[in-house]
Amino acid sequence: MSNTISIRKGLDIRLVGEATKEIREVSVTGIVAVSPLDFHGLIPKMVVKEGDTVSVGDILFFDKKKESIKFVSPVSGTVQQIVRGEKRRITNILIATDSKQTAKKFDLKKISEYSSEEIKNLLLEAGFWSSMKQRPLDIIADPDNEAKGLFVSSFDSAPLAPDYDFVLNEDMESLQVGFEALNILMDGKVHLSSKPNSVFSKLNAVTHHTFEGVHPVGNVGTQIHHIDPVNKGEFVWTLNIQEVAAIGKFLNTGTVDPTRKIALTGSEVHTTTYLKIVKGTTISSLVDNTIEGENVRYISGNVLTGDKKELTDYIGHYANQITVIPEGDEYKFFLTTGWLGHGFDKFSNSRLFPTFLLPKSKKFRLDTNTNGEERAFVVTGELERVFPFDILPVQLTKAAITEDIDSMENLGIYEVAPEDFALCEYVCTTKINIQDKIRQGLDLIASECM
Numbered sequence: 001m002s003n004t005i006s007i008r009k010g011l012d013i014r015l016v017g018e019a020t021k022e023i024r025e026v027s028v029t030g031i032v033a034v035s036p037l038d039f040h041g042l043i044p045k046m047v048v049k050e051g052d053t054v055s056v057g058d059i060l061f062f063d064k065k066k067e068s069i070k071f072v073s074p075v076s077g078t079v080q081q082i083v084r085g086e087k088r089r090i091t092n093i094l095i096a097t098d099s100k101q102t103a104k105k106f107d108l109k110k111i112s113e114y115s116s117e118e119i120k121n122l123l124l125e126a127g128f129w130s131s132m133k134q135r136p137l138d139i140i141a142d143p144d145n146e147a148k149g150l151f152v153s154s155f156d157s158a159p160l161a162p163d164y165d166f167v168l169n170e171d172m173e174s175l176q177v178g179f180e181a182l183n184i185l186m187d188g189k190v191h192l193s194s195k196p197n198s199v200f201s202k203l204n205a206v207t208h209h210t211f212e213g214v215h216p217v218g219n220v221g222t223q224i225h226h227i228d229p230v231n232k233g234e235f236v237w238t239l240n241i242q243e244v245a246a247i248g249k250f251l252n253t254g255t256v257d258p259t260r261k262i263a264l265t266g267s268e269v270h271t272t273t274y275l276k277i278v279k280g281t282t283i284s285s286l287v288d289n290t291i292e293g294e295n296v297r298y299i300s301g302n303v304l305t306g307d308k309k310e311l312t313d314y315i316g317h318y319a320n321q322i323t324v325i326p327e328g329d330e331y332k333f334f335l336t337t338g339w340l341g342h343g344f345d346k347f348s349n350s351r352l353f354p355t356f357l358l359p360k361s362k363k364f365r366l367d368t369n370t371n372g373e374e375r376a377f378v379v380t381g382e383l384e385r386v387f388p389f390d391i392l393p394v395q396l397t398k399a400a401i402t403e404d405i406d407s408m409e410n411l412g413i414y415e416v417a418p419e420d421f422a423l424c425e426y427v428c429t430t431k432i433n434i435q436d437k438i439r440q441g442l443d444l445i446a447s448e449c450m
Helices: 116-125 172-185 220-227 241-253 283-287 393-401 405-411 418-427 434-449
Strands: 004-007 023-025 031-034 044-046 059-063 070-072 077-084 090-097 133-135 149-153 189-194 207-213 236-238 259-265 273-278 296-300 307-309 321-326
Touching (some): 004 220, 059 090, 283 321
Parallel strands (some): 004 207, 149 189
Antiparallel strands (some): 059 070, 077 090, 133 236, 259 273
């Protein structure tokens, strides 16, 4: 085991509503959706049409720009509707599930008999490649690029994030098979980052790294930066550890397992728990009869990087939790709960409120209120205190806003993703949507420099 890397720059946002250590299975019924919008930059080319019957693992569409990247059905049933938005852009493929849940069977052989190219083609055909992301650009990995390494984080440090030691404790055999397949796939190293004394430290066919500290210690971007940073002209791939287990199950059984375990969390959930679901399930079926209030926000993902959803929407492809918190659109009396209040119920990364005197076990019920409007950047050092990269976050954000390509390249745009700036966005007094600005900068780099 390698030496432990400690992350001191960051912030743990202590929220009420952590998931209890039990797993409830959500049955597969009704409508399930696959959304091309979950995959940044994707232009889908449909293979099926409305009324077609599909099985688990059947191809629904592929990437028009890279036809080898295929997207498969998570359920068996009938394609009920292909939903289109502005300019006929496909937003959702809705599938009415059946009671059989039949799955496409793949012909497989022993892991040791596969070549790297065969593993790649198998993952592409079975739809697993859509979960493989690359840096730079933070998009679906280009299978034609040669990556210098593949990075997997075995823990998540975001607020109320799922505990993968608990979620995957019974899937160690599948994880091992998955990592063996990835080791064959990669010419470079397969890196696995874990907490000290993690159950994943005994896995083979990986290069182990140990991390400890505050969020974003669990972000794969933070780990890449401290293990093997990305320079211009280089590529690395990343994969969620649940996807590695799913790959292992697929190679053991010959069928695609569309189920994932997510955490149902947040202060407005009176029965927080873990859920075993099928990808693309509706939010309403996940939070049914568990919400305390009415004026709440449903988030597919965590509070820092997740997407706002309505009850009729569907959980995102990359989401590993559902978070429900107060909406925060109500006026606050300035003398009590507003800006002149004592702040005994407020959380802060500074010593502005007296709550900094409370023990670290104290947790808070926070809402979505930004407590201010967008304004000009002020150099305060706030961003640098929570940004554990050897990169200047304010300067890089300004370069992205002004579309200064040379400055973005010199300041490290190639190794970051929007999620790396989520804490910066949280603590920044300017109220600027920094993640959006970094995304726009990455899109500019993609169009002009890649």
